[in-house]
Amino acid sequence: MVEDFVPAHAAHSIDHVSASVAFNGYLSGTDWLQVLLAAESCARELDLPIYADAIGAQVIPDSPSPGDGRPAAFNMSVSGIGGTFRSADESIPQGFQFTRSELRVETSAYVRWQGFAEFLNQILTSVLPGYVDHIPIGQIRLEYRDRYIQRVGLERANLPAWGQVIKASSFMPVFGTNRIEPWHSHVGWFEAHDEDRRRLVNLNVDTNENFQYSPTELERTIFVHSLVGLQGPFTREHTRSELVSKEFFLLHERSKSVLSSILTESMQKSISLRVDEKLI
Numbered sequence: 151m152v153e154d155f156v157p158a159h160a161a162h163s164i165d166h167v168s169a170s171v172a173f174n175g176y177l178s179g180t181d182w183l184q185v186l187l188a189a190e191s192c193a194r195e196l197d198l199p200i201y202a203d204a205i206g207a208q209v210i211p212d213s214p215s216p217g218d219g220r221p222a223a224f225n226m227s228v229s230g231i232g233g234t235f236r237s238a239d240e241s242i243p244q245g246f247q248f249t250r251s252e253l254r255v256e257t258s259a260y261v262r263w264q265g266f267a268e269f270l271n272q273i274l275t276s277v278l279p280g281y282v283d284h285i286p287i288g289q290i291r292l293e294y295r296d297r298y299i300q301r302v303g304l305e306r307a308n309l310p311a312w313g314q315v316i317k318a319s320s321f322m323p324v325f326g327t328n329r330i331e332p333w334h335s336h337v338g339w340f341e342a343h344d345e346d347r348r349r350l351v352n353l354n355v356d357t358n359e360n361f362q363y364s365p366t367e368l369e370r371t372i373f374v375h376s377l378v379g380l381q382g383p384f385t386r387e388h389t390r391s392e393l394v395s396k397e398f399f400l401l402h403e404r405s406k407s408v409l410s411s412i413l414t415e416s417m418q419k420s421i422s423l424r425v426d427e428k429l430i
Contacts, residue, residue: 155315155372155417158297161261162421163374166295168256169270169398171278174382175285176250185280186233189248192276193235196269198245200236246273251285253277263402270398274391282389289350290394291379292401296409298372298417312357315372317414321353332357343380349401352377353408374412378404 157163177185193199232249244257255270281287298315313327321337338352354375359368378401387393406425410418 153301155298155300155310155370157417157421158299163296163298164260164294165297166256166258166293167260167266168254168291168293169266170252170254170291170293171274171281171394172288172291173251173281173285174288177281177284178250181280181284182250185248185277188277188280189233189235189246192273193246195276196235196272197237198235199238200245202234202236204232204234204247204249244269246277248277253281263399267395267399267402271391271395274394278389278391278394282386287382287384287389287394289379289381290397290401291377292398292405293375293377294405294409296374296376298374300370302368302370303366312372313414315414315417316355316412319411321408322355322412332359343400346383348381349404350377350379350381351404351408353412355412374409376405376408378408 158165193201232247232252234245234247236245237243242259244259246256247254253273255273257266257269260266300310300314302309309330311328311330312333316322316327318327323335334357335355336353338350340348340350343349352375354373356373356375358371358373360371361368380397380401388397403425406423410423410425413421413423
């Protein structure tokens with residue numbers, strides 16, 4: 151028996167979402183203490199009682215692309231010791247992490263953007279001012295992990311290609327969508343966001359096969375990991391929490407546009423993917 155590919159969840163394909171704000175600098179002393187206090191207060195308001203120490207690390211651009219086809223230079227930066235607050239309810243796995251140079255909000259209980267945006271906005275409103283009063287924003291990033299699954303019996307005859315979900319496009323190679331064997335693809339680029347700032351877009355597609363649930367049932371999985379980031383400069387006006395929230399919404403819309411460019415029409419309908427090109 152061969153089933154069609156389906157989204158990982160009933161209404162969508164998203165396993166995990168994270169929204170990050172990375173700063174150009176590190177908090178210390180009383181400035182860091184104020185963020186700690188704001189984070190603890192925010193966690194209580196949002197009923198996120200589980201705390202754990204955290205060490206953050208980030209990959210940041212070291213120099214822009216030289217313009218001759220070579221990629222921009224990057225380096226790894228450890229953003230210092232901080233903490234993570236999470237929900238106690240395992241059916242709603244969400245929370246936020248804060249270090250001396252980064253704030254990250256994430257959930258594995260995503261349903262629609264509005265619900266996540268409200269959660270994100272509350273944390274930005276409470277915690278972000280403690281950072282931007284002292285260090286500038288370097289970049290913001292929005293990441294999605296999507297999953298599509300198919301279960302088949304041991305017979306591999308008439309097994310459909312991965313193209314049932316992924317279509318060939320300028321981002322996806324034809325060989326991947328037409329083949330039956332597992333494959334991997336990665337692509338990334340910079341694009342203009344406005345006159346002074348640019349976006350980084352990364353798109354990873356991985357396909358996999360395993361006998362996860364039964365020795366007689368093969369599960370085929372497609373993982374799509376997308377990252378859209380906005381790089382500075384961020385003026386003082388840009389660092390207001392409501393404007394940062396708006397920028398995250400624009401990154402969300404761009405993420406949908408990128409996803410729609412690689413998904414078949416039938417899968418877009420299955421996850422109710424609608425793209426407003428006017429917002430890109």
